[in-house]
Amino acid sequence: MAFLALGVARPFLWVLAYIYIDILAPQKIGWVLTPALPISLIAFCAAFAGWLLTDPKSETRFHYRQGLMLFLLLYCFATTQTADFPVEAATKWEWVWKALVFAIFLPFTLTTRTRIEGVILTIVLTVGAIVISAGMKTALGGGGYGSLYFFVNDNSNIYESSTLATVAIGMTPLVAWLMKYGRVFPPDWRVKVFGVCLIFACLLIPVGTEARTGLLCIAVLGILLLRTVKNRIAYIAGAAMLGLVALPFLPASYWERMATITEHGGDQSASTRVAVWEWTIDYVSEHPFGGGFDAYRGNSFKYIMPERKEEGSSVSIEYVEVEDKGRAFHSSYFELLGEQGYPGFIVWMMLQLTGLWQMERLRRRYRTRDGPEDAWIGPLAAGLQNAHVVYLVGAAFQGIGYQPVIYLFLGLQIALWTYCAKRESLAPDEGSQQRRSRREKRAHRNPSSAPVRETAMP
Template sequence: MTDLALLLFIVAFLVLGLKRSFIWVLLYIYIDTLAPQTIGWRFVAALPVSLIAFCAAFGGWLLVDNKKGAQFAFRQWLLVALLAYCAFTTFGADFPAEAAHKWSWVWKALLFAIFVPLTLTTRLRFEAVLLTMVLTAGAIIIDGGMKTATGGGGYGVLSLFVNDNSGMYESSTISTVAIAIIPTILWLVKYGTIFRPDWRVKTFAGALIFSCLLMPIGTQARTGLLCIALLGILMLRDTRRRFLYIAGAGLLGMAALPFVPQSYWDRMNTIEDHKEDESASTRLAVWQWTIDYAAEHPLGGGFDAYRGNSFTYRMPQRVDDGTGESVRMTTVTDKGRAYHSAVFEMLGEQGYPGITLWLWIHALGLWQMERIRRRWRGRTAEHEAWQAPLAVALQFGQAIYLLGSLFQGIAYQPFILTLVGVQCALWTYCKRTDSQKPESPRAAQRRRRARAGQNAVAAQAGALR
C-alpha cells in the first residue's frame, strides 16, 4: 500500500503540473528530499521518478511558464563556474568510476540550484518552495522525533523511513537540516499565506520544531548539539524580550531531558575528550592528509579522492589492568577514510579553485541576506513586511549548515543547494522590486536640489569662461 500511495501521489502532482507547470518544481524538491524511490519497493523503485520530475520541471519552465521577472544573479554564475569545474576534475579524477557515480547526482543538485531562482518570481512561489522543503524534510524529522520520544534512538541506529545512513537519512545531515529549517518554520508561521497562521498551524509548527530539536538526541550526532547552540545565539540578535527568550529556551531544554538517554551524554562527552575518541582523531588525520594532498595537487583530485589516503597516528587509550585505569598510547593505521568536512571535501576534490568558489558562494549569501535585512526591516506594508524576516531565516539556516558542514562531507547537499537557490531568487526579487518602486516625495525633492546645485555650478563655470 505504501508503494502504491507514493506512486499515486507522484502521478497526481504530474497531472496537476499540466495546468500549473511550477508544481513540477515542487515535485522535484519533494522527490529529491524524501527519496520515495528508496521507500517504495516495486512501482516507485522501478521508475526513474527523480529524472522524470527533473525533466518536467525544466521543460515546463522552458515551454509554458511565465518568465516575467526571471533574472540571472551573480551567485548563479558562480554556481555555473563550480559546476563546470566539477565536470573538469571528474574527467581527470584519481578514481574515475567512483567519481562518475558521485557526479551523476552532484550535477543535478548544482543545476537545479542554478535553475530554481528563475522560477521564483512571486511571494506565493517563494512560500510554496519553502513549504515543500519544510514539510518534506519534516516528514523524516517527525518520524525520527516520534521514535526518539519512544526510546528508539541511537548513533547510527535510528531507523527512519529507510534503513540507509546516507543522503538526507544520514544521522548528522538530518540533524543539521532539522535545526537549519527552524527559522524557516517560524517565518512560515508568521508570514504564511498558503496555510494561514491559526491555532492549528501554530500547534503543528510547535510540534515540528520540538521534533527538530529531538533529532540530534535521537541520532546522537554531536554536530546537532553545536547547531542548536548556534541557533540559540543567532536568534538572540532579533529577539526583543531576551530574558524571556532565554527562560523559554531553558524550559524547552528541560522538557527534552526525559527523552535523553545516558548513551547520548556519553557521546557528547567526546566533544571535550576528542583526543581519546578514535573518530575525532581519524578526522584530524584525514584533514592533515588533505592539506598535504592539496599542496601537491592544487587543482584537486576529483570526486572521492579521499580513497587514496593512508596514514598512521597515535592516540591515547584508557586501559583497565585490574589495579586501576591507565592511559597508553596506541598506534592506529587507517586508509580510504572520508573527509568528514565539507571544507576539506572541496579542498581535496576540487582543489584551491573549487574551495574558493564554494566559500565565495556561501560568504556572498550571508552578506546579501544581511543587506536585505537592513534595507527592508521596519517596513510594515503587507507586500513589504515579509522580505527582511525571510532573509534572516535563510541567513540563519545557511549559518547553521556551514557550522554543521565543518564536521561532515555535505558540500554538495541538494537540500542546502536549493536553499542557496532561494537566496539567489530573494536577492534578485528585492533588487527588482526596489527598482520598480515609485520614488518618494522626499527622495524626489533631494534629487531636484542636487540637480539644481549641479546646474548652478555649471552656470558659474560657464560665466568664468
C-alpha cells in the same frame, strides 16, 4: 503521481514535485511501481519543460551567484575527467550535477512571493515527514547512535543521521516564518500548533541520532536568534529553563557521546578526522587543482590514540599507534579543498559568503518595514541566513558540500534577492520620494522659495 498530474494544469508544480522526490526519495521507499520508474528524472525534465513552455522569459535575470555555481559545475566536470578514482568519481558526479543544475535553474522559476513560499513549504513538509517519524521514535525511546531508522536505511543524502540533524535544525527558522507569514496555509491556531510541534520534532533529531553536530547547530541557532527576538532576557531565561527541564529525559548514552566533543584526542572518530584533514592539506599542496570526487580514497596515515586498560582496581592509559587509510573527509571544507583544489574551494566559499552578505543586507533594509507587501521579506532573509549559518557549522564536521537541500536554500536566497531587486527597480526610490515630499511642503509654505523653471526662448 498525483503531484505530477497536477502539474498539467499548473506546470510550476513540477518544480515542487522534483524537490519532493529529490529529498524524500520515494523511489527507494516503494516496492513495485516507484522503483521501476525513473520518477526523479521524469520530474527533473518536467520542471524544465514547464518553465520553458509556460513561464515568461522577459524578466529572467542571471545572478552572479548562479554564475559561481555554473563555474563550480564545469570545474567539477573537469576534475571528474582526471579524477584519481574515476569510477567512484563518476558515481558521485551522477547526483552532484543534478543538484547544481537545479539550484542554478530554480531562481528563474521563483518570480512571485507565492512561488517562493511554495518551495519553502515543500521543503519544510517533505523534510518534516522524515523528522516527524524520527521524532516520534525518539520520544518513544527508539533513538540511539546508528539505531534510529528512517524511511530509507542507506545512510546517504539527507538520511545520514548528522546530515538530517543539521538540516532539521537549520529548517526551524523557516517553519517559524511560515507560522507567521504563510499565505498558502494562513496562520491560525492549527498552523501554529503544527509548527510548534514540528520545531520540537526537529530539536529531537540530534537527541535521537546522538549526532554531536546537531548539538552544536542548536547552540549556534540559539545565539543567532538573539538578534531578532524582542525580549532577549526572557528568551535567554526561557531557553535555560527548557534545557534544564529536558536534562532528566536525555539518555545516558547521549551524554556519553556529547562528552567526546571536547576530547577529540580520546575518540577514534574525531582523531581520524583530524588526521584526514592534515593529510588533505598536504595533498593539496602537491595537487593544487584537486583530485576529483572521492579523492580521499587515496589517503593513508598514522596517528596516536590513548587506549584505556582496566586490570582489577587499577586503570592504565597506553598510547598506541593506529594506521588507517581510505577515510572520508568528514568536513565539507576539506571535501571541497581535496576534491576540487584551491579554485573549487575559493568559488564554493565565495558562494557561501556572498549569500550571507546578501541576506544580511535584505534583513537590515526591510527590518523596519511593516506593510503587508514588505513585512515578510526581512524575516525570510533572516531565516534563510540562519539556516545557512547552521549549515556552515554542520558542514565543518561532515562531508555535505554538495548536499541538494542546501543548494535549494541557496537558490531561494538568489530568488529572494532578485525578487526584491526587481520590485525596487519598478518602485520609486523611497529616499528620493521622501526628499521630494519635503521640498513640496516647503514650497507650499513659502511660494517664493519654490524653484523656478527656465523655459528656452524660441
